[in-house]
Amino acid sequence: MLQGKFARVSLKREALAGVTTFVTMAYISVVNPIVLGAAGVPFQQAFTATIIATVVGTLLMALYANYPIAIAPGMGLNAYFAYSVTRGHQGIDYHVAFSAVFLAAIIFVLLSLTPLRSKLIEAIPENLKYAITAGIGLFIAFIGLRLTGIVQADPTNLVALGDLHSGKVLLALAGLLFTVILMSLNVPGAIFVGIIFTTIVALLTGQLTFHGVTALPQLPEGLLAYNPVSAINDTIRYGLYGAIFSFVLVTIFDTTGTVLGVSRQAGLMEGNTLPRADRAFISDSVATLAGSMFGTSPTSAYIESAAGVAVGGRTGLTTLTVAILFIFTAFFSPLVNAVSGVAAITGPALIIVGSLMMGQVQHIQWEIFEEAFPAFITILIMPLTSSIAVGIAMGFIFYPIPKLVTGHWREVHPLVYIFAVLFLIQLLLTPH
Numbered sequence: 267m268l269q270g271k272f273a274r275v276s277l278k279r280e281a282l283a284g285v286t287t288f289v290t291m292a293y294i295s296v297v298n299p300i301v302l303g304a305a306g307v308p309f310q311q312a313f314t315a316t317i318i319a320t321v322v323g324t325l326l327m328a329l330y331a332n333y334p335i336a337i338a339p340g341m342g343l344n345a346y347f348a349y350s351v352t353r354g355h356q357g358i359d360y361h362v363a364f365s366a367v368f369l370a371a372i373i374f375v376l377l378s379l380t381p382l383r384s385k386l387i388e389a390i391p392e393n394l395k396y397a398i399t400a401g402i403g404l405f406i407a408f409i410g411l412r413l414t415g416i417v418q419a420d421p422t423n424l425v426a427l428g429d430l431h432s433g434k435v436l437l438a439l440a441g442l443l444f445t446v447i448l449m450s451l452n453v454p455g456a457i458f459v460g461i462i463f464t465t466i467v468a469l470l471t472g473q474l475t476f477h478g479v480t481a482l483p484q485l486p487e488g489l490l491a492y493n494p495v496s497a498i499n500d501t502i503r504y505g506l507y508g509a510i511f512s513f514v515l516v517t518i519f520d521t522t523g524t525v526l527g528v529s530r531q532a533g534l535m536e537g538n539t540l541p542r543a544d545r546a547f548i549s550d551s552v553a554t555l556a557g558s559m560f561g562t563s564p565t566s567a568y569i570e571s572a573a574g575v576a577v578g579g580r581t582g583l584t585t586l587t588v589a590i591l592f593i594f595t596a597f598f599s600p601l602v603n604a605v606s607g608v609a610a611i612t613g614p615a616l617i618i619v620g621s622l623m624m625g626q627v628q629h630i631q632w633e634i635f636e637e638a639f640p641a642f643i644t645i646l647i648m649p650l651t652s653s654i655a656v657g658i659a660m661g662f663i664f665y666p667i668p669k670l671v672t673g674h675w676r677e678v679h680p681l682v683y684i685f686a687v688l689f690l691i692q693l694l695l696t697p698h
Contacts, residue, residue, distance in 0.1 A: 271688055276578070281335075283579025284587020287336050289455030290570035293336045293597040293615045294320070296461060298562065299410075300606040301344040301616075303583045305352035305360045309562055309603050311490075314483045315561035317596040323553025323565050324589040328582035331545035333653075334574055335528050336570050336588045337553045341565030342402035343516060347483035347563040351509045354653055358504055361490060365500035368491035370513035371564065380545040382477055387519055389679040394661050395519050396626040397641035401648035403517070403623025408649040410616030413609040414438035437468055438610035454573055457615050458476050464611045474608050479601035490561045501573065509691045512655040517564045521550045524567035532575040569622075603635050636668030659689035 299312035316339055323337025351363045371589040375382040386441035411417040412425075415435045420426035428435050444462030453459065491497060501510065526544050529535055538545070546567070574584050595602075605611050627645070631637040642662030648654050660686045668677050 274450060277583065279578040279579055280581060280583035280601060281371060281587050282566065283334060283574035283577050283584040284597050285591070286454050287334070287568075287571050287574030287584060288577065288588045288591040289458050289591045290569050290573040291336060291338060291676070292455070292591075292595070293461055293612075294313040294341070294568075295592070296602050296606050297341070297612050298339045298344055299602070300609070300612050301348050302360075302562065303348075303606075305363065307598045307692050308486055310515035310599060311487050313599050314600060315557055316459040316484070317592055318560050319557030319562050320592050321589050322556040322583045323549055323594065324636055326549035326552060326640050327546060327567075328585035328589060331542050331549050332528065332582040333525070333529065333542070333546055333610070334532060334579035334581060334584035335354040335525055335546065335571045335584050336568045336574075337550050337565050339562045340517065340564055341616075342399075342406055342520075342623065342654065343513065343566065344563040345402070346512065346516075347404055349409070351506070353425075355504065358580075360561075361508075362500045362504055362506075364561065366509045367513060367564060368497045368555070369494070369501060369515070370510045371551065372553040373510070373514050374517060374554055374564075375548070377514070378551040381434065381545060382491035383522075385529065386515075387522055389681040390515070390519060391637070391640075391678075391682065392598050393630050393637045393641045394644065394665060395523070396629045397661055398622050398654075399514060399520070399523075399626040400630075401645040402654055403620040403626070404645060405620070405652070405654060405657075406623065407617045407620025410613040410620065413616070414613035415609075416613075429683045433471065433473060434610045437471065437473060437608075437614050438465055440464065441611065442617060445618055449618065454577075457618055460463040460614060460618075461605065461611055464606050464614065465608075468608055474604060475611070476601065476604045480597050481600050483596040483599065485560060486650065487561065489559050491558050491608045494561060500506040503657055508655050508659065510688070511688075512658055515658065516654070517550075517554065517566060518529040521567045524569050524571075525550075528567070528569065528571050528575055530570055532580055534580070537648055545689045553686065564653050580683050605616050636672060636674070639668065640665040655694045656693070659693055662686045663693075 295459050298316045299309050302312040303309060311333055313545040320338040325335055329336055347363055352358055352360050388692060399674055415428040417425050441460055441464030444463050445456055448456035448459055529540050550565055550567055559567055630641045640661045643659045643664050647660045648657035666683055666686050669678050670677050
């Protein structure tokens with residue numbers, strides 16, 4: 267037992283909860299570098315930056331906010347960074363893209379220090395929030411299917427079923443099937459265990475080789491973003507306003523929803539209020555800032571923290587355990603590099619995570635057309651254009667139009683009208 271802020275807490279229970287949370291989210295140390303690698307970010311830089319951002323955010327959540335909620339680079343935001351911001355804009359490399367993440371992080375920190383964050387959350391229609399999360403999930407799943415070769419490019423139909431006789435595809439399907447079985451049986455850390463299983467199969471079939479297991483953490487390119495003036499110049503030069511807005515928007519309500527959801531499960535809410543909520547949001551925003559400086563996409567509170575809560579995690583001791591385990595992980599970069607180099611190993615994790623995010627569609631009011639169609643177009647556009655930003659823009663543009671013609675315009679927050687106009691201007695005047 268401990269005294270002070272962790273009084274009447276079982277060390278054993280909190281440590282077990284921390285291990286459980288770590289196992290369920292450890293896949294991010296493997297998957298995040300491979301997603302960022304699509305933007306050209308060197309593996310060692312992305313891997314170490316992932317660990318730094320995770321440790322910074324999770325330690326703050328443990329010692330400053332005292333919540334059992336872990337922080338790490340968000341799935342979806344990494345794909346947006348790699349496929350929409352970097353590869354989706356001609357002439358933009360990952361150095362420039364990190365300028366946008368850096369500025370978004372600064373805005374995120376400032377918003378977290380003021381009531382503006384809650385006002386922005388309230389302004390966004392609930393159905394659009396659900397649609398954005400679901401659309402990102404569909405986009406991530408599509409990336410996983412494409413990377414593994416389960417689907418492939420087709421000149422007639424754009425995409426088609428891949429070669430099911432390919433060793434790469436068979437390995438991915440085996441990993442996906444095994445992970446689905448584990449998920450169905452509610453096995454803790456199913457995604458991480460699935461990666462381990464697929465790694466073993468890849469070794470046995472000769473699709474994976476190791477060149478070392480441990481090494482000291484490295485940042486071969488040092489700091490990638492640290493000068494606000496330079497970041498602002500990059501933003502103006504390349505017109506990255508939409509990217510910054512998308513980073514801020516998705517990060518805010520993604521983290522907010524997860525923090526409130528996990529806290530409610532843990533019984534930490536006081537009515538509809540979460541004590542020290544500002545500290546939880548500041549922890550995430552500072553982690554995003556740190557991550558942008560070293561080379562990773564924005565962070566988010568991880569819903570996998572619910573697994574730790576389910577086994578008794580209630581305080582920052584849980585997340586302190588998670589942070590320590592991620593520090594330990596930093597010394598296994600050669601092992602992670604080998605695993606992340608085989609898309610069939612990491613691809614199933616993307617598909618599973620995507621399916622979990624798609625679950626948000628159940629909350630959309632499909633029976634009300636003026637609410638359903640903006641949500642539908644948001645979900646549809648993201649994977650078809652390989653752009654989360656364009657999907658968000660289309661959702662905001664279409665949302666107020668049915669409200670206006672049906673006389674329900676008062677139901678729309680004034681900020682939504684402003685965002686709709688700004689997004690329309692962006693789509694018309696900037697390349698995509």
